[in-house]
Amino acid sequence: MATSKTVMCSLTHLRPLTCAASASASRIVPYPPDLIKWVTREGGFVHRALDIAQLGSSNGLGLVAKEPIPRGTDLIVLPHHLPLRFTTLEHDPVLHHLARQIPEELWAMKLGLKLLQERAKVGSFWWPYISNLPETYTVPIFFPGEDIKNLHYAPLLHQVNKRCRFLLDFEQEVKRALASVKPDSHPFGGQEVDASSLGWAMSAVSSRAFRLYGEKDQNGDRIHIPMMLPLIDMCNHSFNPNARIVQEEDTDTMKMQVKVVAETAIKEDDPLLLCYGCLNNDFFLLDYGFVIHSNPFDCIELKYDGALLDAASTAAGVSSPNFSAPAPWQELILSQLNLSGETPDLKVSLGGQETVEGRLVAALRVVLSSNVETVQKYDLSTLKSLDVEAPLGVANDIAVFRTLIALCVIALEHFPTKIMDDESLLKQGASGSTELAIQYRIQKKCVIIDVMKNLSRRVKLLSSKETATAEG
Ligand SMILES: C[S@@+](CC[C@H](N)C(=O)[O-])C[C@H]1O[C@@H](n2cnc3c(N)ncnc32)[C@H](O)[C@@H]1O
Structure with missing residues (x-):
């Protein structure tokens, strides 16, 4: 999650062992051996x-x-x-x-x-x-x-x-x-x-x-x-x-x-x-010391947090989400996903090869479902997979994806600047480490936007299927 409040620690005030370099390819000695x-x-x-x-x-x-x-x-x-x-x-x-x-x-x-x-x-x-x-x-x-x-x-x-x-x-x-x-x-x-x-x-x-x-x-x-x-x-x-x-x-x-x-x-x-x-x-x-544009392995890290997910779910128009107070059977599955219990691992990621970390997909599917019997029909690997279409029903997956999109919006809002601001800073001619830092944060925001686009496509597809079923 983005922030600018962390206390900084840097080595730039220290005396370097060698003289400062200007060109990126500058070597330890001016004319090294072949x-x-x-x-x-x-x-x-x-x-x-x-x-x-x-x-x-x-x-x-x-x-x-x-x-x-x-x-x-x-x-x-x-x-x-x-x-x-x-x-x-x-x-x-x-x-x-x-x-x-x-x-x-x-x-x-x-x-x-x-x-x-x-x-x-x-x-x-x-x-x-x-x-x-x-x-x-x-x-x-x-x-x-x-x-x-x-x-x-x-x-x-x-x-x-x-x-x-x-x-x-x-x-x-x-x-x-x-x-x-x-x-x-x-x-x-x-x-x-x-x-x-x-x-x-x-x-x-x-x-x-x-x-x-x-x-x-x-x-x-x-x-x-x-x-x-x-x-x-x-x-x-x-x-x-x-x-x-x-x-x-x-x-x-x-x-x-x-x-x-x-x-x-x-x-x-x-x-x-x-x-x-x-x-x-x-x-x-x-x-x-470099950043790759459109890196297919880039991702962002979020904390699995009940209050944040309730806020995202509500913003997405999902009625009465209960991430802050899951039912005991849901809590049990969250512990199996290591998102609850004594030593949970609450770091989840968006982006990269998975698009959304499987543990987060499964958690959302389970907590946004009220039907314990349906959930119990599936193993965790099915619930975690985005490739398995709507195992708990189309409406469930639509609610999951909308919540995730809202979560992406919240994550984007944590960045103090928009991509447009960053790009205009780059155009003004930021140099060296400033340029690298700006490129890095642009790429992080692009990861979030790509995830949102992917999830929106899924919502559209599922919604059209839902409509077709209702009409048929
Ligand atoms: C193993 S060295 C390669 C040789 C190096 N370019 C040099 O001048 O000695 C790795 C470094 O090369 C640069 N580099 C390698 N691949 C790069 C890429 N795709 N884009 C930008 N810089 C790259 C980075 O500075 C990186 O730390």
Whole structure:
């Protein structure tokens, strides 16, 4: 739900480890070593048609094909020693101690510690790779406070604040851990590490690492671990990728190597594109620093709240809704949907592949029905499905969809601006993080509008069927 009242926390007031960047593709050093040559020299393979190039103004650098490449062609092969990993074999006890303080959901920080260590190390094996990394990132932890507020969407503001707070606390943790370390065992070569440099490392990893099979665990099974893949991580994202990552055993060394293979035929001058995952825009913005227009996986999060649903239902013209006081049999089904009971999960979503989260559809169908016998004829998966047409009757589904449409209207009204206002702000020439924040909130509102359109179509269809039945 949208809000602008959350207390902001941002890292922009902190001194960055590196000098400030202006261009989006600005790298750690002005003239980094040639990455393709380094990968090849280290025993990797890079298809001769591949080159690194600047792609548009906002996508940074990318890989492009200088000539047509047939489907199935090997494009890049990285031998086992090139990916950067944080493994249990790491010798540094301070790094391990710090890694243990990082919550699982911020896994990128763990590998980020290793990245910072290698960045600080004189003569690091990975320097040719690290020096090619972007100097700054467009993720919201680096937005000025005003632009964090400009996101206008509480669940994301919460995540941004959580990350900023973690980095500020972790900075203190790192300082405490380093205070007693002797200079020759300092994990960062004696360099000071602050929240800004930790944020740089976390963002470098979250925007570039892939989770692939890593070490074997005690049972001999390979576990997924995040890895930074030099050169491969120059590929930008698309939901219609022309390349994919494959892991296979190198027949010479018997070690795992990572490959990029052409998924489709690639035309001359086409960028090489991988799919980073079926993610919503919250993940794309938080982890990668960009937003996808008409993202089919974008969604908005709402709280299942009886009073709110009664208000929505009443506004939709549904008579005497009882979401605030469901009957005991309805309450029982709500507990089965985990929307009631001792530890309910009240977060429900609109948009994405499901259009309306199944638990919310089922809850509305059940609470807006007064007929316990009819409801008991169906299992939960039927009640949750929008593909099953009106299991509890046409009038029930019409009431459900109208309530959901009213809920969408309420959700839209929580945003302090309308899409028209946002678009005129963009036309006036908002730049950098302001533009990104505005694009993000426009997309959230578009998700709601698309859900409303979808539900309106369903109401129209059901109403025409209802009329036809009455007339017939
Ligand atoms: C794995 S890196 C790809 C290489 C990167 N472009 C560079 O300059 O190093 C991921 C980053 O590329 C950019 N990017 C990738 N795909 C994009 C897309 N479809 N639209 C906008 N930016 C994209 C984002 O900045 C993202 O954080």
